[in-house]
Amino acid sequence: MDDFIAQLPKAELHLHIEGTLEPELAFALAEKNKITLPFKSVDEMRAAYNFSDLQSFLDLYYASISVVQTEEDFHDLTLAYLKKAASQNVRHTEIFFDPQSHTARNIPMGTVINGITAALREAQSELGVSSKLILSFLRHLSEAAAMETLQQALPFRDQFIGIGLDSSELGHPPSKFVNVFEEVRRQGFRVVCHAGEEGPPEYINEALDQLHAERIDHGVRCMEDAALVKRLAEEQIPLTVCPLSNVRLCVFKTMSDHTIKQMMDAGLLVTVNSDDPPYFGGYVNENYQAIQEAFGLTREDLVQLARNSFTAAFLSDEEKQKLI
């Protein structure tokens, strides 16, 4: 089955570029940029990837990204992920970036976006992987800060297609960002939103009704609300599920406790993604493998999941034809 998964053409729709920093690259960049990481070695850094919840992960995720500073660093980080994606037969990827975690360190918006997009172009021409970029607001910060970030990003608007909402979910509902997402939509961007990862089903409803999100990132807690499941199934709203992430962040105790198979059986448009792969122990193929083993998924199930990933992508039918 692992070979079958490996050769399936896939799209990855839930991936934070900051969360692709492998410890080896972190140490190389720390040395280059003269920054001291709070770990003595790559092994020690990897051993710290032991989380009790989303916040315990985010604390390390934001601290580690301090080593990425120049346009070249953003390029190298992004290209390393895209090479890995290409090796797993990922044909298309929609990548999140968190500009506020960089502008807060006085790194200009252009440094971040230009570095990332240089790598996306290179991957398209040299690896045949197509990509789109999605800017994410940090929801633990204010709506005013999100609005300012949007304004800073508008000069680069041709380099990203959508806007999402990530970071600490509990206590920061989508409704906090209604005004900024109204402006996001007025500017013509696609809208996605992390909701129902740690937060309640109500946050998923808010993301749909108040932000007009077209895709829900995670969304696993929808299963606690039968009316919401019915709605998500009827409207075929894509859910970008990240199984290894959910287990490593203790949303589910073990992979056998994950509800992804129930979600598929309920007729939801489920996709499989890696979120922050080195932190959670696997890229996209390892996520497919983990759920295949836990639930005995058939080849047909796996093909359906891979097909869903293209259905849910922000690509035209013509673009999709070229990829598969």
Ligand code: ADE
């Ligand atoms: N940022 C990076 N990974 C995230 C996740 N799983 N949830 C919320 N914000 C994130």
Ligand code: ZN
């Ligand atoms: Zn995420």
